[in-house]
Amino acid sequence: MKLTSRPSRKLYPYQQRDAEQLLARLANKTGYRLLYQLPTGAGKTVIFGELVRHFLGSNTGQALVLTHRTELCRQTSLVLKNAGVSNKIVCSDTDKIRQSYYRCFVAMVETLKNRIDEGLFDPAKIRFVIIDEAHQNVFNKLLDHFPQANIIGVTATPLSSDINQPLHHTYNELYTGESISSLVKDGYLASPSTTRYDVELHNLQQGTGGDFTTSSSDELYSSEDMLNLLLNAYRNVAKGRKTLIFNNGIFTSRNVCEYFSKAGYAVRHLDNNCTAEERQEIVEWFRKTPDGILSSVSILTTGFDEPTVRNIIIYRATTSLTLYHQMIGRGSRRLANKKRFNIIDLGGNVERFGAWDAGIDWQGIFANPDQYLASVYGDLGNTAPAIQVEVRSNFPNTSEFSFDMQTACQQAASDGQKLKVALNDSIRQHALMCIENAGSIPEALALSAHLV
Known part of the structure; x- marks a missing residue:
């Protein structure tokens, strides 16, 4: 199905194709739920902005875009406005919604649930819903309020954040967009250069959610030997270029910041305990500092876009495929003067999930997530022996040297x-x-x- 009018901005060929394919799958359907996979950095917000514009131009109902973070809510609202779609943000400080005045709403999931429960928002008027970061199961509590609406869930990784609520229980089908390798080949994403440092991870403990605990990660990654290895990895691969360092715990991130600062580098720390003002100041500093290093925890994986980042350092291990792609995606934006970026892995993540730009059977993962997760968790005990951290730190110029x-x-x-x-x-x-x-x-x- 063709878009009803000329897009508000020129879409890339794959964006145009995907938008039309999604519309075709929803044609003549009511209450249909479609999951759309597209890699981070490929412009999914632009695509669903055009989908909303098309819906409003050819239907009489209202449209809704759901997000789970404030920054995503405001960014989405701006994209929609740029697409010519007037919209109302529904967040915690929204008192009066005036639903009859607008035809499109961008809402935080928790706030909208409260407004529906309070009788301040009528979900029956909604006929088209888009869910950003649809792998997050926080949205499921709202979906039954829209039985007459067609729903498109958008995500880079169609793997549920809750193993007990697989996405194929929520969505009727999965449509997969362009692959990372194709986007790199065609010049839409930067090409990755990956450096792996083998690290002994056997002392890491898994928590109830399946990922490695913060406490065991802090113990490993805050050690002097690991911090020294990290610093040498930065010097060997990333020195002098804008760098994001992803950590598992605040304790580790602060230690990273202190260690790099003592070594004379421009570095800041950011976590979700920072106030909005602190975060704004730190992010602005990072944007303006060409050789800046930003060490973070649980805050820059979504809703953060700084295209000039040239190095991604994964200073943690994770069992989350979604987190793996989110972290690397922060460095994949391509610019006229940035055709490549570096990935530095100090957590065995490339070995666990494969190269970032390698092909993934998303349809298989969507249909059988348990089988995929079993393979990830099962491999944790079957990795090749790695050298001890205290020995490893004596060989900073060697990236991969486990020998079985x-x-x-x-x-x-x-x-x-x-x-x-x-x-x-x-x-x-x-x-x-x-x-x-x-x-x-x-x-x-x-x-x-x-x-x-």
């Missing part, structure tokens, strides 16, 4: 080779590590003692 001797021996045997082949490979790798991190033969010999 058992696997190497089995491979040699299956190839009909003598087991000394595996031993020689191990010795060769250790020698290379010493050469990469030593400035002289005596230094190399000293380093070799750590590998005995």
